[in-house]
Amino acid sequence: xxxxxxxSLSEEQRLMRDSCRSYIDDVVTPFIRANWQREWDMTxxxxxxxxxxxxxxxxxxxxxGVPEEFGGIDLDRESEVRxxxxxxxxxxxxxxxxxxxxxxxxKVSILLREFAPKHLQAKWFPRLLEDPQFLLAHxxxxxxxxxxxxxxxxxxxxxxxxxxxxxxxxxxxxxxxxFISNGYDASLYxxxxxxxxxxxxxxxxxxxxxxRDTPGxxxxxxxxxxxxxxxxNGELVFEDCRIPADHLLVKDQAMGSAGQYFRAGKIIQAAxxxxxxxxxFERTADYVQNYVQGGxxxxxxxxxxxxxxxxxxxxxxxxxxxxxxxxxxxxNHPDADILCNMAKVYASEEIMKVATHALELHGGNGAMLEFxxxxxxxxxxxxxxxxxxxxxxNMKIIxxxxxKTAGKYAGPEE
Amino acid sequence: xxxxxxxxxxxxxNVKVRALTxxxxxxxxxxxxxxxxxxxxxxxxxxxxxxAGLATEIVAVSIGPAKASDTLRTALAMGADRGILIRADxxxxxxxxxxxxxxxxxxxxxxxxLTGKQAIDDDSNQTGQMLAALLGWxxxxxxxxxxxxxxxxxVTREVDGGLQTIGLSLPAVVTADLRLNEPRYASLxxxxxxxxxxxxxxxxxxxxxxxxxxxxxIRVEEPPTRQxxxxxxxxxxLVQRLHNEAGVL
Ligand SMILES: Cc1cc2nc3c(=O)[nH]c(=O)nc-3n(C[C@H](O)[C@H](O)[C@H](O)COP(=O)(O)OP(=O)(O)OC[C@H]3O[C@@H](n4cnc5c(N)ncnc54)[C@H](O)[C@@H]3O)c2cc1C
Ligand SMILES: Cc1cc2nc3c(=O)[nH]c(=O)nc-3n(C[C@H](O)[C@H](O)[C@H](O)COP(=O)(O)OP(=O)(O)OC[C@H]3O[C@@H](n4cnc5c(N)ncnc54)[C@H](O)[C@@H]3O)c2cc1C
Numbered sequence: 001x002x003x004x005x006x007x008s009l010s011e012e013q014r015l016m017r018d019s020c021r022s023y024i025d026d027v028v029t030p031f032i033r034a035n036w037q038r039e040w041d042m043t044x045x046x047x048x049x050x051x052x053x054x055x056x057x058x059x060x061x062x063x064x065g066v067p068e069e070f071g072g073i074d075l076d077r078e079s080e081v082r083x084x085x086x087x088x089x090x091x092x093x094x095x096x097x098x099x100x101x102x103x104x105x106x107k108v109s110i111l112l113r114e115f116a117p118k119h120l121q122a123k124w125f126p127r128l129l130e131d132p133q134f135l136l137a138h139x140x141x142x143x144x145x146x147x148x149x150x151x152x153x154x155x156x157x158x159x160x161x162x163x164x165x166x167x168x169x170x171x172x173x174x175x176x177x178x179f180i181s182n183g184y185d186a187s188l189y190x191x192x193x194x195x196x197x198x199x200x201x202x203x204x205x206x207x208x209x210x211x212r213d214t215p216g217x218x219x220x221x222x223x224x225x226x227x228x229x230x231x232x233n234g235e236l237v238f239e240d241c242r243i244p245a246d247h248l249l250v251k252d253q254a255m256g257s258a259g260q261y262f263r264a265g266k267i268i269q270a271a272x273x274x275x276x277x278x279x280x281f282e283r284t285a286d287y288v289q290n291y292v293q294g295g296x297x298x299x300x301x302x303x304x305x306x307x308x309x310x311x312x313x314x315x316x317x318x319x320x321x322x323x324x325x326x327x328x329x330x331x332n333h334p335d336a337d338i339l340c341n342m343a344k345v346y347a348s349e350e351i352m353k354v355a356t357h358a359l360e361l362h363g364g365n366g367a368m369l370e371f372x373x374x375x376x377x378x379x380x381x382x383x384x385x386x387x388x389x390x391x392x393x394n395m396k397i398i399x400x401x402x403x404k405t406a407g408k409y410a411g412p413e414e
Numbered sequence: 415x416x417x418x419x420x421x422x423x424x425x426x427x428n429v430k431v432r433a434l435t436x437x438x439x440x441x442x443x444x445x446x447x448x449x450x451x452x453x454x455x456x457x458x459x460x461x462x463x464x465x466a467g468l469a470t471e472i473v474a475v476s477i478g479p480a481k482a483s484d485t486l487r488t489a490l491a492m493g494a495d496r497g498i499l500i501r502a503d504x505x506x507x508x509x510x511x512x513x514x515x516x517x518x519x520x521x522x523x524x525x526x527x528l529t530g531k532q533a534i535d536d537d538s539n540q541t542g543q544m545l546a547a548l549l550g551w552x553x554x555x556x557x558x559x560x561x562x563x564x565x566x567x568x569v570t571r572e573v574d575g576g577l578q579t580i581g582l583s584l585p586a587v588v589t590a591d592l593r594l595n596e597p598r599y600a601s602l603x604x605x606x607x608x609x610x611x612x613x614x615x616x617x618x619x620x621x622x623x624x625x626x627x628x629x630x631x632i633r634v635e636e637p638p639t640r641q642x643x644x645x646x647x648x649x650x651x652l653v654q655r656l657h658n659e660a661g662v663l
Contacts, residue, residue: 011483011484011487011609012605012606012609014484015487015488015491015600015605015608016602016605018488019491019599019600019601019602019605020602022599023599025428058601059599059600059601060601060603061602072603074606075606087602
């Protein structure tokens with residue numbers, strides 16, 4: 001129980017999971033427990049020791065999604081998203097922020113392998129593979145908000161403010177992006193910008209490849225977040241940022257037909273939160289079987305036992321939905337969009353409850369930074385907002401189920 | 415040079431094993447399994463010899479149930495070239511394992527056989543020694559360092575009270591101790607590549623070896639659970655209790 005059922009996995013998936021678990025148990029978890037103060041270091045680069053990413057390198061989890069022809073690994077495509085989910089969960093069991101950091105690379109690599117011209121793949125994939133500290137970022141959200149584009153409201157006034165205009169053989173980008181995972185320390189960015197202000201964002205948004213050292217592109221700050229603090233979230237500014245015309249990935253349809261490539265990201269993220277839930281359960285089950293109140297170990301108090309049961313049940317339910325949704329994405333099932341939004345919402349809300357139980361069952365210890373339980377609670381909480389809010393995800397589910405009636409744009413403020 | 419490595423599937427060292435209530439053995443139903451840690455070290459050593467250009471082929475052998483193919487696949491992902499799975503669903507005693515390994519060695523003609531010094535499930539510490547005797551080869555057990563020369567081998571062994579260095583001629587059997595090396599993780603790309611490496615499936619009968627047990631397990635029981643400690647009020651009480659209750663003074 002609690003963990004994925006071995007019988008549902010292929011031999012490779014089992015071995016990958018086991019290898020990943022050894023890395024987490026031997027390297028990541030001991031680091032996180034021993035260095036809890038580093039989470040609060042206000043120099044972002046000092047938080048995670050470089051050995052953690054080097055370790056990730058040894059087991060090869062930083063560069064999933066890079067095709068074999070460029071030196072990467074070809075997972076079975078029929079079960080690729082399921083495998084991503086499994087590995088993301090396993091990493092997050094050790095640290096949710098580390099999972100975030102790494103899975104951005106997988107998400108963006110998938111986009112590059114689908115949409116980047118071959119010569120740019122041949123340029124960037126080897127660089128990504130070579131440097132253990134090389135990270136990728138995916139930049140949609142702007143200061144004006146993200147919910148409109150997740151839903152999306154397909155009217156010109158809801159479109160992105162970041163604009164890209166073709167000038168000869170270069171695109172010129174102007175605008176801002178905020179809340180971007182890996183935004184602070186990535187080397188290569190996929191950036192979404194409006195390329196046609198007259199239409200809705202499904203028809204008028206394009207995506208571009210922007211290397212970090214491009215003139216006119218600046219990383220302005222690292223956002224100090226409540227959770228996932230070992231991933232550095234950043235703010236970006238584009239001021240007449242000129243990028244060569246071949247760095248256009250998807251013209252106009254980046255949020256439209258190309259949006260289906262976001263699905264894997266939702267699953268990977270939901271699975272990440274599942275990993276946080278598993279860590280909550282493992283730590284709590286251990287605690288309540290060792291800590292004594294009222295003359296008995298806590299688990300022998302029925303009030304404690306039923307909370308533990310509730311944690312286990314929620315975790316299993318999230319797992320079942322994440323598995324179903326990942327299968328739907330792998331099989332390109334017509335309900336895949338609905339299911340991956342369901343997985344995201346459910347994983348965020350249920351694991352929040354699991355983390356709350358963990359916090360409470362640890363008594364006063366649960367509130368102490370050095371104990372590491374409140375960190376799980378914070379890591380679970382921040383996920384409520386990532387990759388769309390709970391309410392917006394729910395609206396997306398209903399919009400997909402009842403496309404003709406639900407979720408119509410209410411119109412601009414009078 | 416060809417190396418044969420023996421790898422056994424055992425209960426995961428991190429799992430707490432319980433005895434079956436009827437005392438017939440450990441409860442292994444739905445317990446997580448893994449490669450014997452000492453065998454991981456043996457595989458790592460073989461892979462390092464190959465990476466150093468001193469070995470050309472590594473063949474991994476496992477004797478166990480169908481699921482032991484996971485263990486072989488791990489060895490292949492770490493760097494072994496091919497695997498042999500000898501299917502056996504019952505417990506196999508060290509002598510039978512040694513006989514099967516001898517038969518494989520006869521067929522494969524390796525220059526070196528590497529095994530773990532013992533398996534962490536039954537802790538027998540016999541297989542390597544029995545195999546060397548059956549083959550009539552030299553043996554170096556509890557190896558903490560292996561240096562390959564031209565047709566020779568220099569092995570440092572961890573013995574009581576120190577280290578002993580011995581010279582052997584090849585072919586030979588070496589069993590790995592804990593400090594020989596730090597085994598690598600099987601990386602995800604290598605796990606995918608290992609999928610394409612061959613595993614031959616055999617049965618003990620193919621090698622004419624009988625698995626008939628020679629030992630009989632009478633009872634398996636858990637160690638007594640430790641009693642909770644008590645706090646004493648004074649040094650005098652401590653001495654009095656150590657004398658009267660614990661009987662150690
Ligand atoms: C840690 C973290 C990492 C992130 N990483 C990335 C990243 O890598 N790339 C990226 O592009 N973005 C990223 N984001 C941004 C994230 O996707 C957005 O924060 C999220 O979608 C919410 O958007 P918002 O912050 O603009 O909130 P808003 O859209 O302002 O939402 C505020 C509230 O209003 C509600 N709301 C909004 N519209 C409606 C509506 N029509 N009907 C009903 N309720 C509504 C919302 O549900 C929410 O409760 C990240 C965010 C966080 C916190
Ligand atoms: C910020 C903070 C400030 C504090 N300040 C003070 C202070 O000023 N002075 C002071 O003296 N203390 C203080 N405390 C301690 C606080 O009162 C205790 O942490 C709290 O009462 C919980 O006790 P515990 O930590 O021992 O948890 P435990 O008693 O170990 O509880 C662990 C879990 O077991 C459950 N449990 C325990 N016994 C039973 C039972 N019989 N049946 C069912 N369930 C049970 C609990 O509900 C909880 O879920 C503070 C704690 C914090 C976090």
